[in-house]
Amino acid sequence: MDIQRFYEQFRSEDIIMSYKGSASIDLLSNLMDTLQIKLSEIEPKSSVRKRVFNVLVEVIQNIYHHYGKCHSQNAYDEETVNFLIAKTDANYFIIAGNTIFNEEIPMLRSRIDLINSLSPDRLKQVYMQTLSNGVLSEKGGAGLGLIEIARKSGGKLDYEFYPLSNRLSFFSLMVKIPAALPAAA
Amino acid sequence: MENFFLEETSKTPKLSFDVSTGKFLMSGRSIPENSIEFYKPLFEWLDEYVKKPCPKTTFDIKLEYFNTSSSKCLVEIFRRLEKIKDAEIVINWFYEEDDEDMQESGEDFRELIDIPIVMHMIAN
Numbered sequence: 001m002d003i004q005r006f007y008e009q010f011r012s013e014d015i016i017m018s019y020k021g022s023a024s025i026d027l028l029s030n031l032m033d034t035l036q037i038k039l040s041e042i043e044p045k046s047s048v049r050k051r052v053f054n055v056l057v058e059v060i061q062n063i064y065h066h067y068g069k070c071h072s073q074n075a076y077d078e079e080t081v082n083f084l085i086a087k088t089d090a091n092y093f094i095i096a097g098n099t100i101f102n103e104e105i106p107m108l109r110s111r112i113d114l115i116n117s118l119s120p121d122r123l124k125q126v127y128m129q130t131l132s133n134g135v136l137s138e139k140g141g142a143g144l145g146l147i148e149i150a151r152k153s154g155g156k157l158d159y160e161f162y163p164l165s166n167r168l169s170f171f172s173l174m175v176k177i178p179a180a181l182p183a184a185a
Numbered sequence: 186m187e188n189f190f191l192e193e194t195s196k197t198p199k200l201s202f203d204v205s206t207g208k209f210l211m212s213g214r215s216i217p218e219n220s221i222e223f224y225k226p227l228f229e230w231l232d233e234y235v236k237k238p239c240p241k242t243t244f245d246i247k248l249e250y251f252n253t254s255s256s257k258c259l260v261e262i263f264r265r266l267e268k269i270k271d272a273e274i275v276i277n278w279f280y281e282e283d284d285e286d287m288q289e290s291g292e293d294f295r296e297l298i299d300i301p302i303v304m305h306m307i308a309n
Binding site: 128131144 | 195196216218249250252253254256257260281283284285286287293296297
């Protein structure tokens with residue numbers, strides 16, 4: 001799927017918020033605060049609002065954890081991220097993108113493909129195993145983010161890698177969350 | 186040892202752990218970018234507490250949101266409390282009536298943890 005093209009096809013009235021530019025902890029925090037206020041204005045069902053916000057937190061913190069990693073390695077001058085949340089009649093869409101090293105692609109791809117291949121029951125098992133295995137990364141990443149995003153969305157994760165150079169690619173992730181709530185996996 | 190207390194912020198929960206009564210409370214949101222950094226002082230406090238716990242420890246958890254790295258830290262907290270022997274301990278997990286996700290999270294922890302977790306629905 002061509003996520004960037006998908007990105008451009010939203011009608012402006014469907015877009016709740018979009019951002020493209022450099023990132024920082026403060027900016028990502030402000031994005032979360034603003035989105036929470038916007039969601040409380042547009043989404044009457046608190047269960048849907050909470051689920052969308054939960055996914056947003058994981059998506060934004062994924063960007064943050066990745067951003068910090070590249071930044072500390074001083075790998076490139078430009079740290080562009082993009083982020084969009086839109087609502088159509090039936091679904092919320094969250095699209096997030098950030099630059100990654102090309103050597104990270106195979107692992108990330110196989111991780112998302114694995115998550116997409118699992119049944120809801122199996123996804124829950126993997127979630128529970130990861131939750132209880134006692135492994136926490138130094139930056140606080142728990143390896144649970146993508147699993148949780150998939151569980152909460154109840155569908156497949158769409159993604160793409162767009163090559164930027166022989167070192168870098170742009171990674172985009174798109175999550176669709178039904179506005180009418182299905183049961184969680 | 187002293188009580189452990191932290192006020193709630195927009196990203197971190199209120200933590201109120203009373204060593205004299207054994208009444209523990211965590212409420213609000215837990216969505217810090219770095220959960221371990223936030224919870225580490227509490228882990229250390231609990232390591233001391235479990236050596237000489239109150240006859241009864243009651244841990245109320247009333248969370249609105251938590252991120253996945255916080256859920257790992259909750260497991261870490263529960264694993265410490267599992268070490269309490271010869272004293273009573275109960276965890277009360279509160280969730281709002283229509284918040285199925287929060288209810289399910291409580292049930293997930295029940296499967297993982299060797300401490301009674303009592304579910305409490307808060308009616309809207």
